[in-house]
Each structure stands twice: as C-alpha cells, then as structure tokens.
Amino acid sequence: MSTAASVPARPGETNERERNGESDTLTQETAFEILSCRRRRHVVHYLLQRGEPTSLHELSKQLAAWENEISPEAVTYEQRMRVYTALRQAHLPKMDDAAIVRFDANGGTIRLTDDATKLEVYLDIVPHDGLPWSSYYLGLCGVAVGVLTAALLELFPFNLLPGIAWGFVVVALFSASAVAHKRHDERHHLGQEGKPPI
Template structure:
C-alpha cells in the first residue's frame, strides 16, 4: 500500500488548537473589552474611540474623564499588541485606524459563559434542581410525599415550573453577561 506525503491532520487536534488559541485571546481583559466595544457598536470603529472606551472601563471612569495620557497608553497597547493579535486570529480586520469584527468573532460567545463570583455555575444549579425533582418524584412513587393538599399532578407541575423559571433566569443572565450586550463589559 502506497502512502502519500500529504496527510490530513486529525480534526480533534485542529479543534483543540483553535480552542486553545481562543482561550488565549480571551484571557486578556483589554482584548475582551475591545471585542465588547466592537460588538456593541455593530460596525467599523475607530482606534481612537476604542482606546477611549477601553481606558474608561479599565479605570472605571466616564469617557469624558479620561486624560490624554491614559488614552494614549491604551491606544498604543491596542495598536501594537492586542489588535494585531486579534487580527492574526481572524477575529477582526484592522487597517491601522479602523477595526471591524469578522464572522469568526461570533463563535467567541460559546467560550464566554461568564459566571459572577457570587453565583453558582448553572450546571451545578441544574444538577441540584434535578436532585430535588428526583426526590419529589421518588417520594410520589413510594407514596411518601403527601398527595392530599397537593395532588400528584400538582407536584409534577411544581417541578416543571421550577425548571421553566430557572431556564428563563438562565437565558436572561446569559444575555446580560454576553460581550456587546450592555454599555459596560461584564
């Protein structure tokens, strides 16, 4: 059997490599802020406007309060380091003064499940909610849970309602925590 010198790389390795590159991109707050601003503006942005907003977010000031030195420091860092890095990853198109997101930027949302420090991760929450539902359902099957004040269908409806309300809250929080959704980045 003849072999060729051309061999396709394993898809899993390509996916892992791309995933690692994305996590590396998103590990820097200034790059996340840049992506947030570009998503929020939904079109080409100027480097000057981007630098002002990123500096304001980093320093927790209003854009009008940013000094020229603070703006220049962020401007230089974006121009020399962060924007070329995002461009090499095909997340933005950068032509020295104008920045625009590419279609590849849309795939970043999957990697940005931001969990606030005072919150329980949703996976753990749903696991706990499933355990509660399983206990209620097992109690109904074993006739340990009272069915006089609340019938079996009422208990099932209660468990369903808990999942429905939780799902709605989860969707709302994810939308709020997504880059480009709010005025300030999450």
C-alpha cells in the same frame, strides 16, 4: 467611516496562510485564548456595538472609561494611553493574528472579521460569573428526583400534597430556571448596549 470599512488584511497574509495550509476557521483553542483576557472581550464588545470600524483612539478611550468606571469624557490622557499602548502593542496584533479583527496599525483603524461572531458560542464555557449553568441544572435535577421520590414514598411533609402537585412544582422550577437562564444570556451578550457584561 466608509473608507475604514475596507481595511485590508496585512500584505501577503492571505497567500502565506494558503501556503501553510492554514484556514481562517476559528479554532476552539484560539477562541479560548482570545476570550481569556477581559480587555480583548471588551474590544469585541465595543466593535459589535458600533457595527463598523473604529479608530484606535476611540477604542482606547471607551475601554479606559469602562475599566475606570467613568464616562468617556472623564477619561484622562494617562488612562487612555495605558489602554492605547497595551492594545497597539499586544492585544490588537494578537487578535489580528487570530483573524478576529483586522488592525491597520498605520491607519490606526480596527474592524471585526466574520470569525468574531463565532466567539459568542464559547462565552458560556469561559468561566466569568460563578456557577456554570450545566452544574446548576444538574443540581436542580437532583432536587427534583429527591422531591418526587419523597412524594412517591409519602414522606412527611411531602405527603401533604398529592404526587401530581409535586410534579407541577418540579415543572415550575425548571420553567423559572429556563426563563432566568434566557434573561441571563441576553444580559451577558457581547455587543449589547452599555458596558461589557464580562
């Protein structure tokens, strides 16, 4: 795979970008567009897992396995070709244009660019698994304020414990939430072992 590691950018691409005053810096709009498609997220996940360039054949086989929830060995020719065609004709050229991957269509090899590592920043913003953490913490703050206010006013049943005890309860809630948030982020990190998190 060492020869694939030096897959060049398409001929004239760098000069064309320089002439147009474009930079290779990943924009927020581009990141959202790339991450909005599950199959493209799976491409990034697989390439991060491997840590080296891969062939279109291997990439399409693994994505077909994930999409059909089967092992790569059980993927049929038709399942792989559906993914292969979509990757070759649409997704990989789009990701190459966005400088997320370098796709050598002639050689059939794909590698990540440095910009691909910047995509992780946007994953919390792209909705993919329900309630955003920002909304969760806002709700938790509301609950904390309500509990502490009720304890301060000595309303039943909050008067059964001293105010300081309710303060510890609030701290414990935030601590447990922070631990859960941390574990959630680790499980939903692109490039971790196993199937894609999103």
